[in-house]
Amino acid sequence: MDRFGLTKNQLLKGVQCPKCNRIGMERVHGRWFCQCKAESKDAHINGLRDYALLINNWISNKDARDFLNIENREVTRYLLSQLKVPTTGKGKGAKYNIGDLVISS
Secondary structure, rough: OOOOOOHHHHHHOOOOOOOOEEOOOOOEEOOEEOOOOOOOOOOOOHHHHHHHHOOOOOHHHHHHHHHHHOOOHHHHHHHHHHOOOHHHHHHHHHHOOOOHHHOOO
């Protein structure tokens, strides 16, 4: 981001469709859906990998909601907790080490 003079606010936010690459998948009943009719259970993981590569290895629930364009705090907590990555803090202070997602890709 420094190399190209970009800020976090200039990045496109949302979950990218693995089929058509459109950003803006919607989460309904535990699945991500795209306008192209594709669906995925884990499309958010690539977005978290992007966050780790571009911004920081550690992410909070609030930052994940902002970056992935998710409104519900509990849904985001669930998605982050399912990653089985190291965490620090509790409650609103919890942060998740998503840097390991880059290595496992």
